[in-house]
Structures are given as structure tokens and as C-alpha cells.
Amino acid sequence: MATKKPQAQSNVSAEELKGYYRDMLLIRRFEEKAGQLYGMGLIGGFCHLYIGQEAVVVGLEAATKEGDKRITSYRDHGHMLACGMDPGGVMAELTGRIGGLSKGKGGSMHMFSKEKHFYGGHGIVGAQVPLGAGLAFADKYLGNDNVSFAYFGDGAANQGQVYETFNMAALWKLPVIFVIENNQYAMGTAQRRSTSTPDLWTRGAAFGIPGEAVDGMDVLAVKAASEKAVAHCRAGEGPYILEVKTYRYRGHSMSDPAKYRTREEVQKMREERDCIEQVRDLLLSGKHATEEDLKAIDKEIKEIVNKAADFAKESPEPSVEELWTDIYA
Numbered sequence: 394m395a396t397k398k399p400q401a402q403s404n405v406s407a408e409e410l411k412g413y414y415r416d417m418l419l420i421r422r423f424e425e426k427a428g429q430l431y432g433m434g435l436i437g438g439f440c441h442l443y444i445g446q447e448a449v450v451v452g453l454e455a456a457t458k459e460g461d462k463r464i465t466s467y468r469d470h471g472h473m474l475a476c477g478m479d480p481g482g483v484m485a486e487l488t489g490r491i492g493g494l495s496k497g498k499g500g501s502m503h504m505f506s507k508e509k510h511f512y513g514g515h516g517i518v519g520a521q522v523p524l525g526a527g528l529a530f531a532d533k534y535l536g537n538d539n540v541s542f543a544y545f546g547d548g549a550a551n552q553g554q555v556y557e558t559f560n561m562a563a564l565w566k567l568p569v570i571f572v573i574e575n576n577q578y579a580m581g582t583a584q585r586r587s588t589s590t591p592d593l594w595t596r597g598a599a600f601g602i603p604g605e606a607v608d609g610m611d612v613l614a615v616k617a618a619s620e621k622a623v624a625h626c627r628a629g630e631g632p633y634i635l636e637v638k639t640y641r642y643r644g645h646s647m648s649d650p651a652k653y654r655t656r657e658e659v660q661k662m663r664e665e666r667d668c669i670e671q672v673r674d675l676l677l678s679g680k681h682a683t684e685e686d687l688k689a690i691d692k693e694i695k696e697i698v699n700k701a702a703d704f705a706k707e708s709p710e711p712s713v714e715e716l717w718t719d720i721y722a
Contacts, residue, residue, distance in 0.1 A: 405613060405616075407676075407679070407681035407682075409455075410672060410675060410676055410679075410681060411676065411681065411682060411690070413451050413452070413455065413612045413613075413616075413672055414669065414672045414673065414676060414687075414690065415690055415694065416447075416451045416454075416474075416475060417447035417448060417451050417612065417668060417669045417672065418669060418690065418691060418694050419474055419480070419694050419697065419698070420443055420447045420450075420451070420470070420471040420474050420475065421444055421447055421669060422691075422694050422695055422698045423470065423474060423480060423483070423484070423698050423701070424442045424443050424444045424470060424471070425444070426484070426698045426699070426701070426702050427440065427442065427470065427484070427487055428440075428442055428643070428647065430484075430487070430488065430702060430705070431647045432647075435488050435705070435706065436487045436488055436489075436501065437489065437500075438500055438501065438502075439467065439501060439502060439516075439646050439647075439648075440487070440501045440646060440647045441467050441468040441469075441501070441502075441645065441646045441647075442468070442470070442641075442643045442647070443468055443469075443470055443471035443641070444641065444642045444643050445576070445639065445640050445641045445642035445643070445662070445663075445667075445668075446468075446471065446574060446576060446609065446639045446640070446641055447471060447612075447668055447669065448609060448610055448611060448612035448615055448639070448668035449471075449572075449574055449609045449615060449637045449639050450471045450472050450475040450544075451475050451612055451615075452611075452612040452613070452614070452615025452616040452618075452619055453475075453542060453570075453572060453615060453616075453619045453635075453637075454475045454476060455612075455616040455619065456616060456619035456620045456622075456623045457476075457540070457542075457623070458539075460510065460532075460537065460539040461510060461539050461540050461541070461542070462510040462511075462512060462525075462528045462529075462532075462539065462540075462541040462542070463476060463510065463511055463512065463541070463542040463544070464511075464512040464513055464515070464521045464524055464525045464528060464541070464542070464543055464544065465513070465514060465515070465521060465543075465544035465545075466514065466515055466516075466518070466521055466544065466545055466546060466549065467501070467502040467514050467515065467516050468546070468574075468641075469501075469502065469504065469513075469514035470483060470487070470501070472511065472514075472544065473494075473504060473506070473509075473511060476506075476509045476510070476511050477509050478494060478504075478506050478509050478511060479494070480697055480698065480700075480701040481700065481701040481704035481705070482494040483504065483701070484701040484702055484704065484705040485497070485701075485704055485705040485708045486499055486500065486501075486504050487500065487501050487705065488705040488706070488708075489710065489711075490705055490708035490709065490710060490711070491708055491709055491710065491711045491712075491715070492704060492705070492708030492709075493705075493708070494506055496711055496715055496718075496719075497710065497711045497715075498711065498715065498719070499513075499514075501514070502514045502515070502516045503515070503516065512524065512525075512528060518548060518549045518552060519545060519549040519552030519554050519555055520554070521543060521544070521545065522543050522545050522549070522552075522554060522555050522558045522571070523554055523557065523558045523561075524543075525541050525542070525543025525544075525558075525569055525571075526541075526543065526558045526561060526562045526567055526569050526632075528541040528543075528569075529541040529543075529562070529567040529568050529569035529632075530565065530567055532568055533565065533566070533567055533568060538568070538627045539568065540568045540569070540570060540623055540626045540627060541567075541568065541569045541570070542569075542570050542572055543558075543569055543570070543571050543572065544572045544574055545571070545572070545573060545574070546573070546574050546575070546576065546579060547573060547574075547575040547576065547577065547578075547579055547584050547587075547588065547593060548579025548580060548582070548587070549579075550573055550575075550588070550593045550596070551579075551587060551588060555571075556596075556600075558571075559571070559596075559597060559599075559600045559602055559632070560600055562600075562602070562631065562632040563597075563600040563601050563602050563631060563632060565631075566629065566630070566631035566632075567631065567632055568626040568627065568629075568631075568632075569626070569632045569633075570619075570622045570623065570626060570632070570633050570634075570635060571597070571602075571604075571632060571633070571634045571635070572635050572637060573593050573594065573634065573635065573636040573637065574609070574637055574639055575593060575609070575636055575637065575638050575639065576639050576640055576641045577638075577640055578641070578645070578653065578654070580645045580649075581645065581649070581651070581652075581653040582653075583653070583654075592606055592636060593636045594606055594634045594635065594636035596634075597632075597634040602631070602632050602633065602634055603625070603633055603634070604633055604634030604635060604636065605618060605621075605634075605635065605636070606636045606637075606638060607635060607636070607637050607638070608638060609637035609638045609639030609640075609668075610638075610639060610640065610662075610666045610667070610668045610671070611668065611671060612668055612671075612672060615637060618635055618637075619635070622635055640662050640666070642659055642662070642663060673687060
């Protein structure tokens with residue numbers, strides 16, 4: 394089956410398009426490798442893969458500048474890679490090693506990078522949303538034009554603290570973009586069974602927060618919507634909501650057999666809507682790249698990911714003394 398063509402192509406160069414292809418492919422290959430390491434017992438605990446949703450974070454990051462902040466939930470590996478965190482450091486963190494970006498103490502769900510303005514994965518559903526508004530409050534207080542991206546899912550959109558945050562963000566005109574990564578299933582519950590409204594972004598209307606829904610399987614559509622939202626925030630107009638309609642191919646976590654949907658449903662999305670295949674088609678049909686060029690990119694990405702996995706395996710576990718660092722008392 395033919396993939397759906399991305400809509401917004403006008404202001405994107407061939408090099409930018411290749412960059413988005415490469416960034417999305419890095420996330421996918423990294424997550425595939427993480428799944429393998431989990432199966433081998435090298436990654437413990439919970440592990441939530443981002444496969445299928447790559448266009449969301451790559452499209453949004455395309456509109457950021459130095460100083461912008463991001464905070465998200467536990468499906469966070471893609472966000473780390475998209476904002477430039479080292480793949481080796483991310484993979485070593487997943488395996489609980491000292492070479493990890495949080496010294497092996499954060500694991501899959503709770504990694505941070507002050508250098509990349511990445512303020513975590515958070516395991517408590519919806520807990521990151523008020524924290525994201527807090528990051529934006531700091532920038533408003535300091536008087537700069539930085540923007541904070543607070544990512545959460547369709548399941549978290551039904552949590553009460555989200556609406557308390559909407560109210561405060563609107564009241565204080567905070568420069569925060571609330572990004573609802575609507576992958577259709579909150580754990581195993583379809584949106585139509587858990588949510589009274591077909592669109593989640595419209596809930597901002599009660600607080601006077603503008604927003605829109607965007608095709609999350611089209612990286613160029615996400616980029617265009619992100620640029621609009623960022624311009625709104627940088628102009629001092631307050632918060633904005635982007636409901637990015639996407640789809641995860643794997644289960645909620647590695648332990649989820651995903652029996653709440655059919656294989657045919659997943660396969661249909663893979664064949665008709667895959668975000669990476671869409672950009673691949675654009676590159677080939679526009680003669681911006683050849684099959685050989687794209688094979689070379691894939692080979693390079695696989696080398697980066699394999700190197701990251703090797704670094705993770707070779708990095709030692711943290712010493713017992715590490716328990717007493719990075720704590721308040």
C-alpha cells in the first residue's frame with residue numbers, strides 16, 4: 394500500500410528533510426535495540442518504546458532554539474535522542490550503568506540532562522505537566538523568550554492536575570506548549586472508551602488556551618504546527634495546546650501483549666501511515682536522495698546504535714557509594 398504523502402513541504406530543504414529522516418531512523422533503530430537488550434535481561438524494570446511516534450518529537454524539536462526546555466512522561470527515549478543527548482549515555486542509563494546520563498540511577502523512565510534542557514521522564518501519570526509550567530514560569534520571571542514543551546499522553550489528559558496547570562498557565566500567560574501525544578491507547582484503553590470528547594485539545598477552550606490537532610505521523614505537519622505554537626509563546630501570548638495524533642506500534646511497555654487491538658490494525662498503520670516511510674518516499678520521489686544514499690544513512694545509524702549498546706554493556710555498574718550522591722540530605 395502507498396503511504397500517505399506529507400502535506401507541508403514548501404519551506405523545507407532537501408538537507409532538512411534528510412535530517413528529519415536520519416533523526417527519526419535513529420530513534421527507531423535505538424528503540425529496536427533497546428527492545429533486544431530488554432529481551433536479553435540487560436534492561437530491567439519498565440521499558441516503554443517510542444516506535445511509531447518518531448515524527449512527533451522530531452517535528453517539534455525542529456522549531457526549538459537553545460534555551461528551550463522539554464519535559465515528558467515515561468515513554469521518553471525518543472525525546473532524549475531528539476534533543477541531542479548522547480545515544481551511548483542513554484543506552485547505558487537504560488542498563489543501569491555508571492556511564493549513563495544519570496549515572497545508572499534513573500533508568501528508562503527518569504533520565505535528565507541539564508546541558509540539553511531535558512527535565513526528565515516522569516513515571517507518575519501527568520506529574521510532569523505542572524512541572525513543565527514551572528519551567529515556563531522561570532523563563533517568564535527571567536524575562537527571556539524561551540519556551541517549555543510539556544509532553545503528556547491521551548491517558549494523562551484525564552488527570553486533574555493537567556487542568557489546574559492549564560488554569561495557572563493561562564492566568565499567568567506562561568510560555569508553555571502542552572503537547573498531547575495522542576497514540577490512541579492509554580495503556581490498554583482506547584480513547585473512545587475513556588474520553589468524552591473526540592478531540593483533547595479543545596479542552597483548553599475553557600481556560601482561553603488556543604490549540605489545534607495535527608497529524609502526528611507527518612513530521613512536516615508537526616513542524617509547521619510547532620512553529621506556529623512557538624511563535625505564539627515567544628510573542629508573550631501565553632500557552633498553546635498541540636494534540637499530536639500518533640500511533641505506537643508496540644505495546645504500552647515491554648510487558649504488554651497488546652491484546653486490546655488487532656494485528657491488522659497495527660499492520661495497516663505501518664503500511665499506510667509510517668512516518669519514516671513517508672519521508673523516505675519524499676526523498677526518493679523528489680530525487681533528493683538515492684536508494685544507496687538512504688542505505689548509507691541506515692548503515693551509519695546502525696553503527697551508532699551498536700556502538701551505544703556496546704558502551705552500555707561495557708560500562709560498569711555504579712558503586713555502592715553512588716547511593717549517597719545527588720541527594721538533598
